[in-house]
Amino acid sequence: MASDGNIRGPVTASEQSNFDIVIVGGGSAGIATAASIFKRNQNVTLAIIEPSDVHYYQPGWTMVGGGVFSLDFTRREERRLIPSRAKWIKTAAKTFDPESQLVLTADGQKISYDVLIVCPGIKLDWDAIEGLPEALGTNGVTSNYRYDLAPYTNSLVRDLGKGRALFTQPPMPIKCAGAPQKAMYLSCSRWEKAGILQKIDVQFHNAGEVLFGVQDYVPALMEYVERYDAHLNFQSTLVAVDGDAKTATFEQKDGDRIKRIQEAFDMIHVVPPQSAPDFIRSSPLAAENGFVDVDQTTLRHRTYPNIFSLGDACSAPNAKTMAAARKQAPVVAVNALAALESKPPVADYDGYGSCPLTVESGKIILAEFGYDGKLLPSFPTWLINGTRPSRLAWLLKDTILPPVYWHGMLKGREWMVKPHHIGAN
Incomplete structure (x- = not known):
């Protein structure tokens, strides 16, 4: 009681x-x-x-x-x-x-x-990637999808002066599909500010075929991919990690066949496969x-x-x-x-979801969309244009959303999310 x-x-x-x-x-x-x-x-x-x-x-x-x-x-x-x-x-x-x-x-x-x-x-299925459970938290293997490992990501990015950094995304569905690349962008932004980005080989391995599922946001994201000189690998799925050897094994589609490749790393940010x-x-x-x-x-x-x-x-x-x-x-x-x-x-639900894509320290692309990729912006474009990086969107993520979560959402205060009644305009 x-x-x-x-x-x-x-x-x-x-x-x-x-x-x-x-x-x-x-x-x-x-x-x-x-x-x-x-x-x-x-x-x-x-x-x-x-x-x-x-x-x-x-x-x-x-x-x-x-x-x-x-x-x-x-x-x-x-x-x-x-x-x-x-x-x-x-x-x-x-x-x-x-x-x-x-x-x-x-x-x-x-x-x-x-x-x-x-x-x-x-369910986060860490065991689905061979060697991953044993490697996590050591030898440069990390993931922001686990509470205790997010600080390790921070320390790896802070301490890496040169080498190869891999970032992975598993097949869909996963929670927060933008999070795998958010980790990459924030890391690159810090290396850029430290003046060492050119010394780091950044690779993004995505099991999917596109950078982001809603095309309207891809052009702005690609600007950052090019700015950070990040190499994109699509249809590339992480299947094994050897922490001691600092190697990652990927299965990549090559026409009608699947080939296995190994990549050495100094750090790797892993997102595990997910399921019900x-x-x-x-x-x-x-x-x-x-x-x-x-x-x-x-x-x-x-x-x-x-x-x-x-x-x-x-x-x-x-x-x-x-x-x-x-x-x-x-x-x-x-x-x-x-x-x-x-x-x-x-009441009905329109498929609304939001993904604040942290493309650099201080700027966010605020992706808001519903079913079939329909854009569902919460703000007028003169205030926040979700398809372009915005400092105001960073303020939303950094300062506004946490108290909205703790003191609004979890308390039944339905700010900007009042239920839409079936048949209403």
Whole structure:
């Protein structure tokens, strides 16, 4: 039970195991959705199933790796963020029985619900790259996708005076598809300012076929690729790392065949392959791709009308970013409350996602787009032209978005993301 104001402590199944709404996942999506629900109805019984004691502001890890944010700036205690009216069940979900409206947990609990919201995030599959788990954190092998390694990225970039720096991007889907190249741009910007960029061979190995999935932003990004003299390798997938030998093995498409090449490195920034969490992929809720099978506009499950999903775990084809979860949370909140009254969804989601591409220290290309690559800018172009680098966009990333996250999104304050009602203009 709560022990200090809004600080939430976990409960056990013996205290309560039947809820109006159960949310699986206490990350960005889960807490924001719970807060938006309570903003509209404080009388619902709601549980959040989440095993972690710590909550991370993951968009900040790129900035930690870039020497901008401190590591502590990106973490807070989970118990201080769970809404005070919610029940925190501190364990992991194991599987689902949607016919009986039950969530089965890792410690043997059976939690029943009238409406279920599934948002446990995405699986980072470090083991999918041979030798990577053993190499991480040593011999120049790092990743901003892990809290404890982002400071190592910072130190590697700071201390590298010459040599070869590799940056990798795995096949889609991944969360924050711009983050792999953000690490490269921020590193190059620092080497440029230090006057040593010309001494460093910078390579970007991307499993995909294009630099960025929305073409409107590519011209400006290419200007920075050329400015930093970074060599682009498309359809090049990292498959192995030998930390002791400081070599990375890539599989590259060469016409109809796949060839293997080895690249030596002095530092390598690795982004791991990603997939739906195992317990989602093996559950009755999964689509063919393993993610929770939802309608992309209402975020309601295609088979079970009292189940919703958002964030990185859902099958909607939007960019998997914190900004997407921020936009999805109010939509799911109002649709879940409608489902609680056996009503159809009342709000829709346009696929909005945002990727602030940190192309140099002090400037950002603010990519904002929805389904099918449609540009969805939040600001007039005279203020921020998202297709061009902007100092104001850097201010947004550096100064404005963190408090918006901690004190807005996670508190149910839906600044600029009010749910769009179906049928409204």
